[in-house]
Amino acid sequence: MGLGQMGQLLAERALRRRRLEVVALGRHRLGERDHPGLLVDPITRQVGRDGIGGCSVLASQEFGEGEERRPTVQIGDPFTEKNLIEACLEAVAAGLVVAMKDMGAAGVTCTTSEMAAAGGVGMRVELQRIPRREAGIPPWEVMMSESQERMLLVGRRGQEEPLLAIFRKWGLNAVVVGEVTDDGLLTILDGGEVVAQVSAEFLTSPPRYEMPVEVPTYLAEAHAFDPATLPEPDDYGAVLLRLLASPNVASKRWVFEQYDHTVQGNTVVAPGRGDAAVLRLRGYGSLGIAVTMDGNSRLVYLDPYEGARLAVAEAARNLSAVGAEPLIVTDGLNFGNPDKPDRYYQFREAVRGIADACREFDLAVVSGNVSFYNESPEGAIYPTPIIGMLGVLPDVARHATMAFPGAGARILFLGELGGAASLAGSEYLAVIHGREAGRPVPLDAMREQAVQRTLRRLIREGLAVAAHDCSEGGVAVALAESCIAGGTGAHVRLPEPPTAAALFGEAPSRAIVAVPSHRVAAALAVAREEGAPACVIGETGGERLVIEGAIDLPVAQLEAIWESAIPAAMNR
Structure with missing residues (x-):
């Protein structure tokens, strides 16, 4: 996830009732008295064929359907984007902008129609005023081009020069491309000739589809699997090493070090150091703010509704584990062909799960995108909703990483270990047994909220010196990652006999927290007050991770495997 002025922060898999101020770009009503009449397109680059039909083609065909319809690829320029953002913010602050919207899918066509319809007005655009990278681009391609780093602004007539001057200051070439009208029509001209004229309201008010829905046939067999029938492994330590080498668990350092994640020196918790990045x-x-991205397509495949709820909960838990209160969500929904009833079922249920979870956690969904038809002759991708989430830290100095401190801190476990059912859809089941089956443990929203409130309080009250949620790979992987991050060992005794489910199960609503030894009583009191199950399971120190009766491995060995897995795979 890139933030305009912050660089690339995340390579990992995304306030109670409050006043939320939102700038609704493109939603300002352009009444007849405003009649600004001025459309400004900051041309950060000349319009080309990049992205012609990008979303419109990918939203209507499956991979391999035909070479002739494949779109060209848009190539972004983050530094130009940065200048565009700064110029737009300055123009808004100067009072020169009435409305503004970014150009995304379908380029000028989509942006103008949505702005006009939202404002109850029309727009007239002259395509010849839009600079083109090459000759011979037909009008429809200029209308549909998705060249990157572009915005459409509505300015006030008579204030063109001050507005354009701001963009020149930032090295951008803004041009006046049209005007606002009061006829409700989107009129596109090319050299004065009308090439398209349609009601803006019509373009943005399509009929609502009533799609056929069918429960996927694979679910019955998948849900019939009982994880309790699995044999216990002979060597829990060997299992942990294999899980740490799994790409879903292993360090993503190889990815995030490809990018600058310390732009302007505002990064407080860098990638890999905590469950979320903090700035x-x-x-x-x-x-301060914290950002994360999360998603587990395997769980959504096995239960689209609960899997999506669990994705939202995990993102919120990751923010809470650094001390931030979850606030807003952006989602990326990646699915197969919705014309197929079983694929549409996955999409519908996942969206329902996200919506319900956001209501349960009082989260505002401020943006998102949908990618359909992700299929090949071999079949569809797993349903993959990705949850990006942002939270707020009132005092950025009061944050936590996942790194265990030196010797002597007590390790608290929040939540419950969960039984054999917690192995359903787990990394353990996939990596060790080669199966993706079972019914994921459903989310208990009340317990999840209690655990998250406890995490935030422990961090903000200075009781927690480290915190890490338990997700892929379960408690054993969480302990290993915190040992690796802190360069120290730990000695742990679980509250029940160690089994595969206790060690590697992935029940929701769980976390580990390191607390100074003299603050344990206060930390447990916070958990009781918030209604979160909590107990002391161990102590930090030494050079080995010891889980009594199950695992005894050097932290150096854990780190070597965890850090090397992805570089080794990428260099094959």
């Missing part, structure tokens, strides 16, 4: 907001006192 200070320069100029806003002690305020």
